[in-house]
Amino acid sequence: MLDQIRIILVETSHTGNIGSVARAMKTMGLSQLVLVSPKELPDGQAYALSAGASDLLATAKVVDSLQDAIADCRLVIGTSHKPKSQDHQVLNPRQAAELAVPELQQGPVAIVFGRESNGLSNDELRLCNYHLCIPTSAEYTSLNLAMAVQVVSYEMRMASLDQQPEAEASAEEKTSYPTSEQLEGFYQHLQTTLDQTGFIIRAHPGHIMIKLRRLFTRARPDEVELNILRGILTSVQRFGRVGNSTITPEQQ
Template identity: 50%
Template sequence: MSEDIGAGAPGSGALDHVHIVLVETTHSGNIGAVARAMKNMGLANLTLVRPQSFPDEAAYARSSGATDVLDRARVVDSLDEALAESSLVLGTSARGRKVPWPVVNPRDAAGMVTGYREQGTVALVFGRESNGLSNDELQRCHYHIHIPSNPEYSSLNLAMAVQVICYELRMHHLMGETSDVARQLLQPLMRPGDEGWDRPPASVGELEGFYDHLEQALVDVDFHSRDNPRQLMTRLRRLFQRAHPDRMEVNILRGALTAIQKTAGTAEPARKQEQD
C-alpha cells in the first residue's frame, strides 16, 4: 500500500524520517512560520536548539493551525544533542567556505534525503536569522545546501528557506509515487479532455459548425466578404483551434453569434446550436 503523502497527522507521512533543526532562533514567530511551512509540505518533526523564546503566543499565532507540529517540537541545549540520532545531516549555507565542502542545491538535496528513508534519520539544519550557521556548526554537516537565490538580493528569511527545501522534498517524493493521490496532485489540468475538466472537448463536427456559423455572422454584419476573404477565416480558425474549446464554450460562442445576427436583423442562423 502507498505511503500517506498528505500534510496530515504528525508521524504518519512518507517524510517522517526528516527532521528540521533550527539553531538559536531569535524570533519565536519564525518558529511558528516554519511549522506552517513544514505542515504544508507534509513534514512533522521539528527540533529547536536553544530558541530565545519558546513556546509562546507568537509562535502559535504564526503557525496558522500547525499547532501539532509545535506541540511535539523537541527543545534541546546543543546542536550535538539535536543531531545525535541522525545518520545524515545537511546544513543550509549562504556563503562559500575557505575549506571547500560538498554542496548541493535544494533539488538534488531532496533526492538524497527522500532516498535515505530506509537508512536512518535525516537532519536538515537551519541557522540564526542574522548570520546563519557558524563554521563549527557547518562542519558537523555531511553536505551543505545552497539555495541559488538572486546574487544581488540573496536574503531569505528563515521560514522562506525552510519552505523552499520542504517543497523540493515533497515534489521529489510525489514524483516517485505511483498512487492515485500523487497522480492527481501532479497531473496538470489545462484543457478539455484532461481529467477533472467539467465538459468534453468540442468535436471536429461541432467546431466546423461553429466556423460556418462564425463566417456567416461576420458576413451578415459586413465584417467579412466571401468574395475577398483574405486570410480572416484561416486566422480565426487557427485562433480557436489553439484555444481547444470545450462543447459548452462552443455553444456559448454560437449563442453569442445568434444574438448578433438577431440584432443585425439578418436571416435565421445557418444551423441551430446544440444544447448541452
C-alpha cells in the first residue's frame, strides 16, 4: 500500500540529497520517487548515499513540471516552512499521514518537497490540496531535505501499521476524488465560462481564478460534485447561447 505514496522532489540542487531521500524512503517501505527538473540527475554521490536503496534511484521518474508529476493524483500534499496559511489547512506529518494512508487504495497520493534553498513557490503550493509543515524549533528550522522525507515517511509507515488490522473495512463507502488532471479540466471550463459571461476579462483572469482555485482546493470536490459543477457550467453556456427563453423565444 505504501508503494502508492509518491515522493516528489522539486528542483533539488544536491544529488547527494536525492540519494539520502531514497534511503530514507526505503527504510520506511516507500518506493515511488519522482524528480521534477533536478539540477543534476542522480550521479555517483547520489548512489553512494542511497546505500542499499539504489533501486529507487534507478526507477525514479524525471519530469519537467509539478503538474506532470501529480497529474494522476487525487490527493496532493505540499510541504511548507510556514506553519500557517491563509488559504490552506496546514497539517503536521501525523495528520497528513492519517489523511493520506486511507486514500492509498484509490491511487497514488503525492507528497511534494521543494528546493533545499527556498522550498516550493506559491504557485506550486496552490496546486496542493493541503500543506504540511514539520513543527521544527522556532530557533532553528534548518531541517535537511532527506530528514524531512524521513520524518514524513516514518509517519506514513506508522499510519499504515495502525490501519492494517481494520483495513478493508468501509471500502465501499469510500469517496472517489478526481485526479489533478480532471480538476485542471474543470478550472479551464470555469475560466472559459466566466469569460463568456463577462465576469472575468479575458486578458486578466489571474486574480479571480487564483481565488476560485483556492476555494475549490479547500472544498476538495469529489467526482460526483465535480460532475455537478461541470454540469452547471455547461448549462450556463447553453443559457447564454439560447438566452432566457421567456425573453427571447425567437432564438430557440
